[in-house]
Amino acid sequence: MAERSRPRRAVDHRHRLRLRRLLVLLPLALLLSQLPALLLRRANSLGRRCLPGAPDRLVRDPRLSLAIVTLADEGASGSRARRSFRGVLAATARNKRAYAAAHGYRLVALPASAVDPRRPPSWSKVLALRAHLRRHHWLFWNDADTLVTNPEIPLERILFSVIGHSDFDDSPDLVLTEDFGGVNAGVFFIRRSKWSERFLDTWWNQTSFVQFSSTKSGDNAALKHLIDHLSAEEMQAHVRIAKMQCLFNSYPWVLTWKSAHRLIFHLPTTWKAYWIFRGLFRWRLHDSFCWFG
Numbered sequence: 209m210a211e212r213s214r215p216r217r218a219v220d221h222r223h224r225l226r227l228r229r230l231l232v233l234l235p236l237a238l239l240l241s242q243l244p245a246l247l248l249r250r251a252n253s254l255g256r257r258c259l260p261g262a263p264d265r266l267v268r269d270p271r272l273s274l275a276i277v278t279l280a281d282e283g284a285s286g287s288r289a290r291r292s293f294r295g296v297l298a299a300t301a302r303n304k305r306a307y308a309a310a311h312g313y314r315l316v317a318l319p320a321s322a323v324d325p326r327r328p329p330s331w332s333k334v335l336a337l338r339a340h341l342r343r344h345h346w347l348f349w350n351d352a353d354t355l356v357t358n359p360e361i362p363l364e365r366i367l368f369s370v371i372g373h374s375d376f377d378d379s380p381d382l383v384l385t386e387d388f389g390g391v392n393a394g395v396f397f398i399r400r401s402k403w404s405e406r407f408l409d410t411w412w413n414q415t416s417f418v419q420f421s422s423t424k425s426g427d428n429a430a431l432k433h434l435i436d437h438l439s440a441e442e443m444q445a446h447v448r449i450a451k452m453q454c455l456f457n458s459y460p461w462v463l464t465w466k467s468a469h470r471l472i473f474h475l476p477t478t479w480k481a482y483w484i485f486r487g488l489f490r491w492r493l494h495d496s497f498c499w500f501g
């Protein structure tokens with residue numbers, strides 16, 4: 209009798225220990241999982257500055273023509289957009305149309321017919337930009353799965369805050385943001401110039417980067433490659449990378465193993481990049497742009 213109950217008691221004891229450990233760890237894990245959300249939700253009130261204060265005279269230049277260029281058609285949006293949210297593209301198109309109308313920008317929404325079927329759709333941004341480059345001073349490329357989250361901020365204010373002045377002739381040609389992996393091709397500015405034309409042609413010519421996988425199309429890798437191989441002089445003359453990713457290419461932070469790992473090991477990069485969005489269509493007007501990755 210005694211011999212049989214001893215192991216049972218040992219098992220009970222072990223269960224109790226495990227339960228107690230769980231009771232301690234569970235709230236701790238819950239608390240930890242909420243910490244980044246608390247931190248990032250309040251990032252801007254905790255002192256993060258995505259948009260540096262620009263003097264008023266830098267804010268608008270009515271002579272400049274700006275166009276937002278994007279992919280409008282759901283059928284042509286490729287695997288990434290299909291993977292995200294159904295109907296989001298219609299909402300993001302509405303969102304951009306309203307923003308463009310409010311500030312007097314042209315909105316160029318690329319239809320499915322403008323997509324080159326020989327490559328994943330996101331490569332066609334290069335063609336679209338190339339085709340419209342001469343018609344405007346600046347083009348602002350937006351991947352289809354992006355939203356203007358703070359429509360009060362005009363593009364000029366964002367652009368000039370990176371460039372440091374508003375002189376078109378003296379401006380760099382490419383204004384980008386960087387994330388964990390380097391420069392990001394989801395949202396960026398390109399200026400009307402011979403250099404930009406050549407750059408876009410060269411980018412399109414990076415055929416060895418074309419990929420048909422479900423998550424990668426290669427256009428971003430090709431851009432990264434080109435940027436990495438520019439000389440220091442060329443970089444200085446033609447490319448600017450915003451100090452804060454959240455200036456115009458914020459990513460929404462959601463808890464995953466990867467994002468938790470990055471939060472711990474790359475806190476400064478996370479801090480520069482993320483915002484918390486609460487519910488699909490109730491964004492906080494924190495930063496300028498958000499990319500639904």
Ligand SMILES: *[C@@H]1O[C@H](CO)[C@@H](O)[C@H](O)[C@H]1NC(C)=O
Pocket residue numbers: 406409410413
């Ligand atoms: C891109 O490739 C085409 C066709 O091979 C070539 O004619 C053109 O000069 C290339 N352009 C650049 C900028 O590399």
